[in-house]
Amino acid sequence: MRYGLYTHVMEYRLLFELPAFLLGLLFGSFLNVCIARLPQGLSVITPRSHCPECNRAIRWHDNVPLLSWILLRRRCRDCGLPIPARYPMVELAVGVWFAIAAYVFSTTLSATTQTTEQLAFAVLGTLGAAILGFLLIGLMVMDWQTMLLPDAFTLSGIAIGFFLVCIQAVFLGPNEDQINLTSHHIQLASPGNVVDRGNLFFTGPEALIMGRMAAICGVALLLLAIRSLYKTMRKREGMGLGDVKMLAMIAAFLGFWPAVLAAGTRQCGHTAPLRQLSGDRRTGCGAVRRADNRRLCNIASIVTKTRVAVEVMSYQVPTSTLLVA
Numbered sequence: 001m002r003y004g005l006y007t008h009v010m011e012y013r014l015l016f017e018l019p020a021f022l023l024g025l026l027f028g029s030f031l032n033v034c035i036a037r038l039p040q041g042l043s044v045i046t047p048r049s050h051c052p053e054c055n056r057a058i059r060w061h062d063n064v065p066l067l068s069w070i071l072l073r074r075r076c077r078d079c080g081l082p083i084p085a086r087y088p089m090v091e092l093a094v095g096v097w098f099a100i101a102a103y104v105f106s107t108t109l110s111a112t113t114q115t116t117e118q119l120a121f122a123v124l125g126t127l128g129a130a131i132l133g134f135l136l137i138g139l140m141v142m143d144w145q146t147m148l149l150p151d152a153f154t155l156s157g158i159a160i161g162f163f164l165v166c167i168q169a170v171f172l173g174p175n176e177d178q179i180n181l182t183s184h185h186i187q188l189a190s191p192g193n194v195v196d197r198g199n200l201f202f203t204g205p206e207a208l209i210m211g212r213m214a215a216i217c218g219v220a221l222l223l224l225a226i227r228s229l230y231k232t233m234r235k236r237e238g239m240g241l242g243d244v245k246m247l248a249m250i251a252a253f254l255g256f257w258p259a260v261l262a263a264g265t266r267q268c269g270h271t272a273p274l275r276q277l278s279g280d281r282r283t284g285c286g287a288v289r290r291a292d293n294r295r296l297c298n299i300a301s302i303v304t305k306t307r308v309a310v311e312v313m314s315y316q317v318p319t320s321t322l323l324v325a
Contacts, residue, residue, distance in 0.1 A: 016102040024098030024130075025065035028091030031138050035090065038153070039146040054079035065091045090141060097133035101126050120171040128164050132157070132253045139246060149242030154249050158216060161252030165212045169205035215256035220248045223263060 033044050036052070049058045056078040062068050069088045076083060105126040109119075135157045139149055223244045230238035251259035 016106040017099045020102030020130075021095045021099040024095035025091050027098070027134055028094030028137075029063070029065040031094055031134060032087050032090050034138055034153075035141050035145070038150045039142055039148045051076045051079060051081075053081045066095075086141065090137065093137050094134060097137065098130050101129040101133070104129070117171045121168060124164055124168050124171075128161065128253050131160055131164075132250075135249065149240070149246050151245065154242065154245035157249035158245070158252045161249060162212060162216065165252070166209060169208045172204040172208065212252065212255070215251045215259065216248050218256055219251040219259045219263070220244055222260075223247060 030044075033049060037044050047057075049063055050056060051058065054076065056076075059077070062072060062077055066088050069083055072083065074083050074085070075081065105122055108122045135153050139153055142148055142150065142153075223239065227237075227239045227241075227244065247259050247263050250262050
């Protein structure tokens with residue numbers, strides 16, 4: 001009996017996780033196109049996918065995520081040059097991320113009986129987690145390769161995260177998440193004044209939407225202030241505007257404090273690379289080492305942000321969702 005229940009639960013979860021993994025592979029293949037073209041300002045729609053070495057168009061059967069790289073033995077069919085391992089690694093990373101999001105979603109559904117509002121929150125949370133992971137993986141690789149964080153990912157991510165919050169606000173129940181001034185009504189001191197209408201300050205949807213707007217703007221302004229202060233004191237750049245936009249994007253999905261935590265990991269990652277090395281002016285090798293260290297620290301900091309997102313997703317989706325501040 002217990003074995004049959006276990007088998008039923010596993011089949012129920014695979015119903016979500018396996019399709020999510022396959023869907024993630026497809027999105028990972030598209031993410032590779034974005035990584036290769038967006039930093040150069042190229043279109044991700046046209047032309048068709050082609051080999052960067054010989055410029056031959058890739059055949060449809062050679063463009064199957066993960067599988068084609070293995071069957072072609074890591075080489076282009078036309079020119080025979082090696083295909084970087086980055087391509088299957090990105091596809092696999094997105095596939096695994098989507099599967100994790102689906103696992104959390106299936107666990108949420110099987111844990112308790114869901115109301116319509118709870119089901120909508122779980123769907124929105126899973127969708128938000130998948131999109132955030134897709135964006136962070138792409139930003140991590142682009143930051144590593146080009147040290148650029150394209151607006152097409154950061155600003156679009158802010159818009160998508162805020163849009164999901166607005167959708168979530170539609171499904172809030174009556175009196176849910178509303179903010180009251182005090183536990184008592186306001187006392188009027190003189191006759192003829194406006195009649196007391198209660199102590200409601202913000203309704204639930206107003207509090208959710210305005211709170212998320214405040215989180216996005218607050219994180220951006222805080223980081224801009226830190227950036228300006230650092231530049232004033234040290235006479236050089238300590239943080240790019242791309243970092244500010246990326247952390248505002250995290251705030252759009254997760255709220256203020258997770259974004260501040262991510263900002264802390266980002267700045268810790270930049271501390272070592274920004275130090276001047278003693279041999280810089282004589283050999284020029286220090287600048288190369290700094291650039292390499294900066295790339296490694298950028299990867300480490302964004303991986304930490306991804307881990308933060310996984311932890312937030314694991315704790316918040318079963319109750320309210322990723323999108324709750």
